[in-house]
Amino acid sequence: MEMPSKEILLKLYRDLLTARRVEAEIFSIQREISGGGGAHRGPGEEVIPIAICNNLRKTDCFHPNFRTAFCLFTKPGFTLVDTVAENLGKRAAHSPWFTPGYGTMGSSGTLGEPAVKYLGAAVAAVIQKTGDIVVFVQGDGAANRAPTHEAMVVAAAWQLPIIFVIQNNRYGMGTAADKVYPKSILEDMSLRGVGYGMPHEKVDGNDMIAMYQVAKKHIGRTRSDGGPSLIAAYTYRMRAHYEGDPQIYRPKGEAEEWWKIKDPLPRYQKQLMDMGILTDAYVERLEKEVAEEIKAAVEEVKALPPRGTPEDFMKTAIAEL
Amino acid sequence: MAELRYVEALNQAFKEEMQRDERVVMWGEDLISMNDVHGQTRGIYDEFGGDRIKDTPICEQAIAGMCIGAAYRGLRPIGVYMNAGFALCAFDGLFLKLGCSGASSPFQTLPVVIYGVVAGPMEDNDHGMSPEALFIHAPYLKVVMPSTPYDAKGLMKTAIRDDRPVVFLDHAWCFYMGHKDGAIQRGANTQEVPEEEYLIPFGKADIKREGSDVTLVTYSFQVHNALAAAYNLEKEGISVEVVDLRTLVPLDVQTIVTSLKKTRRLLIVHEAMKRGGVAGEIIFRVTEEAPDIIMSLKTPFKRLAAMNLPLANRREFVPSADTIVSKVKEMV
Numbered sequence: 001m002e003m004p005s006k007e008i009l010l011k012l013y014r015d016l017l018t019a020r021r022v023e024a025e026i027f028s029i030q031r032e033i034s035g036g037g038g039a040h041r042g043p044g045e046e047v048i049p050i051a052i053c054n055n056l057r058k059t060d061c062f063h064p065n066f067r068t069a070f071c072l073f074t075k076p077g078f079t080l081v082d083t084v085a086e087n088l089g090k091r092a093a094h095s096p097w098f099t100p101g102y103g104t105m106g107s108s109g110t111l112g113e114p115a116v117k118y119l120g121a122a123v124a125a126v127i128q129k130t131g132d133i134v135v136f137v138q139g140d141g142a143a144n145r146a147p148t149h150e151a152m153v154v155a156a157a158w159q160l161p162i163i164f165v166i167q168n169n170r171y172g173m174g175t176a177a178d179k180v181y182p183k184s185i186l187e188d189m190s191l192r193g194v195g196y197g198m199p200h201e202k203v204d205g206n207d208m209i210a211m212y213q214v215a216k217k218h219i220g221r222t223r224s225d226g227g228p229s230l231i232a233a234y235t236y237r238m239r240a241h242y243e244g245d246p247q248i249y250r251p252k253g254e255a256e257e258w259w260k261i262k263d264p265l266p267r268y269q270k271q272l273m274d275m276g277i278l279t280d281a282y283v284e285r286l287e288k289e290v291a292e293e294i295k296a297a298v299e300e301v302k303a304l305p306p307r308g309t310p311e312d313f314m315k316t317a318i319a320e321l
Numbered sequence: 322m323a324e325l326r327y328v329e330a331l332n333q334a335f336k337e338e339m340q341r342d343e344r345v346v347m348w349g350e351d352l353i354s355m356n357d358v359h360g361q362t363r364g365i366y367d368e369f370g371g372d373r374i375k376d377t378p379i380c381e382q383a384i385a386g387m388c389i390g391a392a393y394r395g396l397r398p399i400g401v402y403m404n405a406g407f408a409l410c411a412f413d414g415l416f417l418k419l420g421c422s423g424a425s426s427p428f429q430t431l432p433v434v435i436y437g438v439v440a441g442p443m444e445d446n447d448h449g450m451s452p453e454a455l456f457i458h459a460p461y462l463k464v465v466m467p468s469t470p471y472d473a474k475g476l477m478k479t480a481i482r483d484d485r486p487v488v489f490l491d492h493a494w495c496f497y498m499g500h501k502d503g504a505i506q507r508g509a510n511t512q513e514v515p516e517e518e519y520l521i522p523f524g525k526a527d528i529k530r531e532g533s534d535v536t537l538v539t540y541s542f543q544v545h546n547a548l549a550a551a552y553n554l555e556k557e558g559i560s561v562e563v564v565d566l567r568t569l570v571p572l573d574v575q576t577i578v579t580s581l582k583k584t585r586r587l588l589i590v591h592e593a594m595k596r597g598g599v600a601g602e603i604i605f606r607v608t609e610e611a612p613d614i615i616m617s618l619k620t621p622f623k624r625l626a627a628m629n630l631p632l633a634n635r636r637e638f639v640p641s642a643d644t645i646v647s648k649v650k651e652m653v
Contacts, residue, residue, distance in 0.1 A: 061394075098425035100393035106425040113413050116386020123387055124394035127346060127372045147413070150380035154387070157378050312427045318463060318485070319524070319571040 001213040006277055012054060012208050013272060015074045018290050019046040020265055022080065023070045025294050026087045027243075033088075037244040042067030044206070044238035047264045048167050050074050051211035052135050055219045061103035061121045061134040063114050065142075065167045067237075069097060069107075077102030080297045090304040103132070112138060112145030115164070119151040122160040122228075133222050135215075137165040140189065141172020144180065152196040152228070159227035163218050164198075166190070166230070167205060169237035174249040193230035205233030206264040209271065236262060322513040327496045328360045330470035330514050334477035335362065335399070337518065339369055342397065345481055348375040349384055349401025349436075358403055359438070359496050381407050385414030388433040389422070397432040397481065405437035405490050406447040409455075419486045420459025430484035431461075434477075441494045441542070442592065442632055442639040449632050451541070451593040456488045457570050457602065463523055464569040465489045468544035469499075470512040472567055475521030482520070492542035492592075500548040503556075505642065510545065524571035528580070532562035535649050536580040538603060539590040540566040547590060549642035550649065559653055569599055574610045581607065585619040586652050591626050592639050600624035620652045 004012070023043055030036045042065070049064045053074040056062055062075050073083040078096045085092035098106045105121065108114050118136045125132040142148065143166045155162050166189050170177050178186055185191045193200025199221070203214040211233060218229050236258045240247045272278035325333070339345045352362045353376045365374045377384055381402065388400040402408040408415060415435060422431045440448040456464050465480055465487060467473040473491065480487040499510025529544055530551050539547045544565045551561035562580050566573065581587050587607070589600035604622045608615060625648045627639040 095426065098429070100429075105390060105393045108413075108418065110413050110417065113382075113386065113418065116380075116383045116414060117390040117393075117418070119383060120387035120390025120392070120398070121394045122390075123348075123375075124391040124396050127391075128395060147382045147386060150378075150383040151386070153378050154380055154383045158375075308425075308427055313423070316423055316427045316461075318461065 001217065004209065004212055009272060009277055012050060012212060013268060013278065014286060015050045016046055016208065016265055016268060017286060019050060019071045021290055022084065022294050025298065026070060026084060029088060039243045040067050040241065041239040041243065044263060045167060045169055045235045046071050047208050047211050048137060048165065048205045048233045048235060051208060052215045054212065055215045056135065058102055059130065059132050061118055061132065063107065063118050063136045065137050065139050066107055072096035080293060081300050084297045085301045085304055088301055089307055090301050091307040092301065092304055111142035112148045115148045115151035119154055119160065119162060122155065122162040125161055133219060134162040135165060136162060137167050139172060140166055140168040140177045155228040156197045161222045162228050163222055164228065164230045166232045167235060168232055169235050171237045171241065173241045176249065188232060190230050190232035199229040202232045202234065205235040206262045206267065208264060208268045322515055324511050325470050325514045326511050327470045327473055330474040331361050331477055332363055334474040335365060336368065338478055338481040339373060344395065344397045346373050346396050347399035347401060348377050348387065350377060350379055350403050352376055352401055357401060359493065381410035382414055385411035385419065385435065389414065389418055389431065392431050392433045399434040399436055399481065402437035404448040405439045405452050406450050408435065408437045409452060416459050420462045422461050422486060431486055432484050433486045434480045435488045437490050439490055439492045441492060442636050443634055444632065445634065446632050453490060453569055454593055454598050457599060461486055462570060463487045466541040466569060467567055468495055468541055468565055469510065471514050472521060472527065474514055475519050476567060479520045479523060494542045500545040503549050503552040505545055505549055523568045524573050526573035526576040527565045527567055528562060529565045530563040532560035534560045534584055534653055535586040535588055536562050536564060536577065536584045537588050537590060538564045538566060538577055540569065541592065543590045543592050543640060546640060546642045546645055550645035553646055554649055559649060561649060572603065572606060574606045577607055578611045581614060585617060587622050588648060588652060589624045590640050590645060593627060594629050595624065595626035596629045598626050600626055623648060623652055
C-alpha cells in the first residue's frame, strides 16, 4: 500500500501527541472537579479514530468507541476547544458527540445501539445522494450486541455506504474477548464479515501507518459505491473499564507488559525517526506547542456557558412537566 | 366526499404527505411485498419508488434506529411495525433513544413517526397486545390512537408534520369493523372523508356521542364498543357521553373535566391491561385539573380494562360492548 506523504505522517503524529496529552489533562481536571471515579479512559487506543478521521470529510458520519471520544477533534468540523468543552460539560461552537450536520449523532449507554442509528445516516446518504459515508467504530464487547448484527444485515442487504470497525481492546467491561469469542475468530474478528457478505480486514490498531492505509482503502472503496465492509482493528485496553475498577479479572502486570511494547506514541515516534522524518528537536518543539494549545483551549472552555441547562430541557417538555 | 374505509383514509394520508414533502420516507417489514398486510401502503411503491418506501429485513431494532439516524440527517422517516408488539423488540431505540431524544441537545428536532398495528384480542400477546402505556411513560413521545377513518387520516398527517417523535398505533379491528345500530359489524367503520386537505391537532379529544349520565372516556377500537354500549343503554334510559381521546400524549384533560362536570360519573375503558394502564394516569390528571370534582361525584371513578393476564386468544379478557354495559349499570 502507498506510504502517506510526509505532511500526513507528521499531522498524524501531532494528532496522536495532542490526543494523548489532552486526555490526561481532561482527566486531571475531572478529578479535581468530581474525583474522576467512573471515567472510561482510553489512552493507547487513539490510533484507530485518528487514522480514520484523517480520511473523512466534514459531512461524513463517524461514531468513535466511547473510550476514545476525546479524539473527535481530529474529525473534520470539530476543534480541540469543542472536544475539551464536551468533556467538561460546556457548550462550545459544536458538540463533537452530537452535531448531525458534521456526522455525529450521539452515542448510547447501551453500547452497540448506535449501530442502527448510524445505519440510518447511511440510508439517508443514499436517498439524498450526498456522497457522504459512515464509519462506525465500537469495541469487541459492543460488537456482540443485537443492534450491531441487525445493522450489518441491513447494510449488506442494501449495500449501504457504511464501514463497521471493531476496536478490539481485548476486554468488554470485565469479560476478556477470549472468553466470549470462539478461537476460530479470536485472532481475526473481521472474519464475521464473511457471514454478513462483506469485505473484511484485520489490522494492527496500534500501528498508525497500517491503520491509516487500511482506513483510506476502505473509505475510498465505500465512497465509490463499494458498499459496506468490516475492519477489526486490534489494540489493548490500558486502563481499567472505569477508574476505580479493581480489575480482578485481569492478570497483574498484563497491561504494563503490553504498554512497554505497544504504546503507539513512542512506537510511531520511533518509526518516523527511523524514516528520517522526525527529530528529537522537532518532538521537543511539538510537545511545547501542543501543551500551549491545550492550555489555551482549557482556558477558553472555562469561560464557556454550561451545556443543556435544566431550563433548556424544561422548555422542551410535551404538555405537563 | 368519498366514503372510505379506515386503511384507505390512512393510505391517502401517507400519499398526500409524501407528495407534499420529498423528505418523507417509510420503511418496515413487507410494506411493498404485502402492502403492510392490511393495505395501508398500497400503491406507494408504484407512485414514489424504492428510495421513498423500503422493505427491511426482519430487523426491528434497525427499523427504529434507522429512523433516528435518517431524521438527524434531514429525512422525515416513518418506521412501520407490522404488529405493535414487534416494536417491543426495539424498545431501546424507541424508548431510551427516541423517547428520551434531546438528552444530548434539548432543542434538536427529531421528526420520526413510529407506526404500528395492534392486532387485537383474538391474537397472542406478541401480535395483539396494546402497548400504549409503555410509550406514554417516555418524556418525548406523543402517542396517537385513532378510531375512525376521518380521524386516522387527519391525525397521521399531523404526525408526519410534527418535528418531534410520534408513536401512532392503529387497531386492526378498526380496519374491518365498527359500531352500527348497537352492535359491532363488519365493514361498518367507513366514513365520508373530505377531498380537500385537513389536519387534526393533537391533544383535542372528540365527543363521539353526547350524553348526560356517564362520561365514558376511551380510544382506539374501544370507541366502537363504547358507542355500541351507549346505543343500547339509551334504550334503557341511560345517557352515555363517549369521549374519544384520539391522542394520549398530549392528553385533553379539559374535555374530560367539562364532560364530567355535566355527568358527575366517569368510566375509563381501554383494551390494554389494567395495572399501570392509561386509565390510572387519566384519573389522576383529572383530579389535578379539577381537585374539587371528587366531592361532587355521584359514584367513584371506574375503569374497565383488560384483566392482568396474557391475551391467550381470549376475547373475554378485554372489554366488550356487553361488559361496558354492565359496568355502566353498576354506576347509575
